Amino acid sequence: MDLLRNAVRPYAWGSRTAIADLLGREVPAPHPEAELWLGAHPGDPSTVLGADGERSLLDLVTEDPIGQLGERCATRWGNRLPFLLKVLAAEEALSLQAHPSAAQAAEGFAREEAAGIGRDAPTRNYRDPTAKPELICALTEFHALAGFRDPQRTVTLLRSLEVPELAHYTELLAVQPDADGLRALFTTWITLPQPTLDALLPKVLDACVLHVKAHGEFDLECRTILELGEAYPGDAGVLAAMLLNRLVLQPGEAIYLPAGNLHAYLHGTGIEILANSDNILRCGLTPKHVDVPELLRVLDFTCGDMPVLGGDPAAPGLLTYRTDAPEFELSRIELAGGAAGEAVVGSVGPRILICTRGSVRLRTADGEAVTLVRGQSVWLAAAEPEVLLDAVGDAPAQVFLATAGAA
The missing domain is CATH 2.60.120.10 (Jelly Rolls)
Structure with missing residues (x-):
C-alpha cells in the first residue's frame, strides 16, 4: 500500500474551493481547480510515495505490468492501467460532448494517423485508439445534461415557449417523436447558418425569461438555457441542450455515460471514473473544434429518462x-x-x-x-x-x- 500524490488540472471552468478544501489547502485557491487526477495517464500520472522514494505510477506500471496490474488486466489492456479516477469540480458548464465506442475509436484513430493529422492538432478527434466510457458520482449536489429526453416531452417544452420561429422545428419532432426524429432535428440545428442562429437564439432566450417569470413547468430547463446562452452567445450547442435530460444528482447518486451519450456537466463536485482515453467529440458550448460529420457518426439518439444509479x-x-x-x-x-x-x-x-x-x-x-x-x-x-x-x-x-x- 503506497500513498499517492496527484496532479490538479487548472481548467477555467473549475472551482476555487472544492478541490482545495478536499486536500486541506487554503481556500480559495489562487486559480480555478477543475480536476484531480488519480492514475497512470501519460499527461499527469500520480506519484507513488513508496518506502524506496517517489516514483511515477506510470513508470511503475510500465516496468512491472504483471505485478502492478495482474496478468489478466495487463494482457487485456496492453500493459496499461485501463482507468483514470478523478475528482471533478465544475463551477461553470463544461463543453457539450460525446465519446466514441471502441470500434469507432480504433477506426477513427487509424484514419487520422493515415491522414497525417498531428496528435496535438486542434482538429484532431481521435488521440488514441480506445473508447472513453465514463461514470460520475456526486459528492455534492451535481447538475448535468445527459442523454436525449423523451421526444414527446421535448415537443411539450418547445411548444410551451411559444416562439413562432421555433414552430417549424418543433413540428419536425412532433411528426416523428423517436430517435430518427431527434437525429433530424439535432442535425438541422447543429448545421444552422450563423445568421439564422443569431436571429433565433435571442427569441428563444426571451421566451425562456418569460417561462421562468411565469413559474412554468420547465423552469429548471429554461434557467439552464439562459445560463448557457449568456455564456455562449450564438452557439448551436445552446439549442442542442434543449433536447437533453436536465439532471440534479444528490450525493451518492451517479450516471453512466456510455459511447455516443451526449452530455455536459454543469455544476458541482463528483468522483469521475473513465477509460484512460482522450477521445472527445464536441458538440458546442466551447470555442474548440466541432467536427459535425464525425459527431453525427458517433452520437446515439436513443431517447428517454437517464438512469440514475445509487450503487x-x-x-x-x-x-x-x-x-x-x-x-x-x-x-x-x-x-x-x-x-x-x-x-x-x-x-x-x-x-x-x-x-x-x-x-x-x-x-x-x-x-x-x-x-x-x-x-x-x-x-x-x-x-x-x-x-x-x-x-x-x-x-x-x-x-x-x-x-x-x-x-
Missing part, C-alpha cells in the same frame, strides 16, 4: 455502481464511526482508493497499515493482498474504490 450492495459497507464498461468499476465504501463497521477490499487487480470523508485505517493480514485522512489516496498493486478498512475515531468515513472492470 448496488456488494459487501458489508460497500456499494458498487454496475455498468458494462470493461475498463473500470467504481464502488463507494461507507464506514460507521467507532467499532460499528468495517469493510474488506479484495485482491482484485489494480486498485486506487481515495478518502472523501472522515479518516480511515487500511490494514492487511500481514500487519501493514496506512491511515488516510480526507483527500488522501492510496495505490494497491494487483500483487498486494486484500485490505480491511475501518473508520478512525467516532466519525463516519467514506472511501471510493476504483478497479478495472469485471466485464
Whole structure:
C-alpha cells in the first residue's frame, strides 16, 4: 500500500474551493481547480510515495505490468492501467460532448494517423485508439445534461415557449417523436447558418425569461438555457441542450455515460471514473473544434429518462455502481464511526482508493497499515493482498474504490 500524490488540472471552468478544501489547502485557491487526477495517464500520472522514494505510477506500471496490474488486466489492456479516477469540480458548464465506442475509436484513430493529422492538432478527434466510457458520482449536489429526453416531452417544452420561429422545428419532432426524429432535428440545428442562429437564439432566450417569470413547468430547463446562452452567445450547442435530460444528482447518486451519450456537466463536485482515453467529440458550448460529420457518426439518439444509479450492495459497507464498461468499476465504501463497521477490499487487480470523508485505517493480514485522512489516496498493486478498512475515531468515513472492470 503506497500513498499517492496527484496532479490538479487548472481548467477555467473549475472551482476555487472544492478541490482545495478536499486536500486541506487554503481556500480559495489562487486559480480555478477543475480536476484531480488519480492514475497512470501519460499527461499527469500520480506519484507513488513508496518506502524506496517517489516514483511515477506510470513508470511503475510500465516496468512491472504483471505485478502492478495482474496478468489478466495487463494482457487485456496492453500493459496499461485501463482507468483514470478523478475528482471533478465544475463551477461553470463544461463543453457539450460525446465519446466514441471502441470500434469507432480504433477506426477513427487509424484514419487520422493515415491522414497525417498531428496528435496535438486542434482538429484532431481521435488521440488514441480506445473508447472513453465514463461514470460520475456526486459528492455534492451535481447538475448535468445527459442523454436525449423523451421526444414527446421535448415537443411539450418547445411548444410551451411559444416562439413562432421555433414552430417549424418543433413540428419536425412532433411528426416523428423517436430517435430518427431527434437525429433530424439535432442535425438541422447543429448545421444552422450563423445568421439564422443569431436571429433565433435571442427569441428563444426571451421566451425562456418569460417561462421562468411565469413559474412554468420547465423552469429548471429554461434557467439552464439562459445560463448557457449568456455564456455562449450564438452557439448551436445552446439549442442542442434543449433536447437533453436536465439532471440534479444528490450525493451518492451517479450516471453512466456510455459511447455516443451526449452530455455536459454543469455544476458541482463528483468522483469521475473513465477509460484512460482522450477521445472527445464536441458538440458546442466551447470555442474548440466541432467536427459535425464525425459527431453525427458517433452520437446515439436513443431517447428517454437517464438512469440514475445509487450503487448496488456488494459487501458489508460497500456499494458498487454496475455498468458494462470493461475498463473500470467504481464502488463507494461507507464506514460507521467507532467499532460499528468495517469493510474488506479484495485482491482484485489494480486498485486506487481515495478518502472523501472522515479518516480511515487500511490494514492487511500481514500487519501493514496506512491511515488516510480526507483527500488522501492510496495505490494497491494487483500483487498486494486484500485490505480491511475501518473508520478512525467516532466519525463516519467514506472511501471510493476504483478497479478495472469485471466485464
